[in-house]
Amino acid sequence: MKVRDMLVLNTIELVRRHGVAGTGIAAILERSGVSRRSIYLNFPHGKTQLVQEATRAAGDFIDQQIATALQQPTLQKSLDAFIAGWKEVVAGSDFTAGCPIAAAGLARSSEPEIADTAGETFTRWRDAITTSLRDHGIAKGTARALANTILAAVEGAVVMAQAEKSLAPLDDVHRQLRVLLNHHVDRPAH
Numbered sequence: 001m002k003v004r005d006m007l008v009l010n011t012i013e014l015v016r017r018h019g020v021a022g023t024g025i026a027a028i029l030e031r032s033g034v035s036r037r038s039i040y041l042n043f044p045h046g047k048t049q050l051v052q053e054a055t056r057a058a059g060d061f062i063d064q065q066i067a068t069a070l071q072q073p074t075l076q077k078s079l080d081a082f083i084a085g086w087k088e089v090v091a092g093s094d095f096t097a098g099c100p101i102a103a104a105g106l107a108r109s110s111e112p113e114i115a116d117t118a119g120e121t122f123t124r125w126r127d128a129i130t131t132s133l134r135d136h137g138i139a140k141g142t143a144r145a146l147a148n149t150i151l152a153a154v155e156g157a158v159v160m161a162q163a164e165k166s167l168a169p170l171d172d173v174h175r176q177l178r179v180l181l182n183h184h185v186d187r188p189a190h
Contacts, residue, residue: 004042006032011054016097020051020107020114051104052117058100059121066125070132075181078132079150083174086158087167095165098158126151138184146184150177 001009010031014023025047029036043049069081089097105118126147133143153173160169 003032003034003038006034007039007042007050008054008057011050012058012100013097015051015054015058015103016100017093019103020111023047023051048111048113051107051111051114055101055104055114055117055121059117059124062099062101062121063124063128066128070128075133075136075185076178079174079177079181082150083154083170083177086154087161087170090158090161090170091167095162098162099155102155102159122151133184136185142184146180149180153177 007028011023011028014027014031018027025036025039028039028047028050032038039050040046043053065085066082069078069085072078072081086099089099101118101121104114105122106115107118108115126144129147129150130143133146134140138146153176154170157169157173161167
C-alpha cells in the first residue's frame, strides 16, 4: 500500500473514533508507521489537507454502500440494508467508531474546509436517496425532505448508539423510518 493511502486510511479510522480535533499528526504518524516528512510530502498543507482527503475517500466509500443499498427492490429493503451497515460499523467497533463524515462536519468552527467537504458529501448522499425515492414514485419535494430526514435520523442514531453503547437508537429509528416510508409509498407523485 502506498504511503499516501496508508495516511488516508488511518486518518479515516482516527476521525471515526476521535473526531477531527482529537486526531493529531502524532496519532496519524503512530498509527500509520510513517515519518513526519511523509505527511508533508504527500499533503503539503498538512493536517487539513490530509483530513479533507480522508473525508473525500470515506465519502466515496460510503457512496458505494448507499448505492448498493439503493439497488434493493423496495425502499424498505434499501433502508434495511443502510441501517444494517451502520449497525455493523458501530457494534463492530465496540461502539467506538461512527461516521467519519459526521465527525468532519462537526469541525466547522476550527476547520471550515473539512466541514465543507463533509457538507458536499452529505449533499451527494441526499441527492442519491432523493433520486431513489423519486424513482419509487414519491413526489419531488417530499422526496428531498424525506431524504434529509432519513440521513439526519440515521446519522443522529449512530451518534446516540455510540454514546449509549446500544443499538437501540438505530433500531428505533429504523422502525420509525419504515413507518414513514410506508406512509409515502404508493401515494401519487405531484
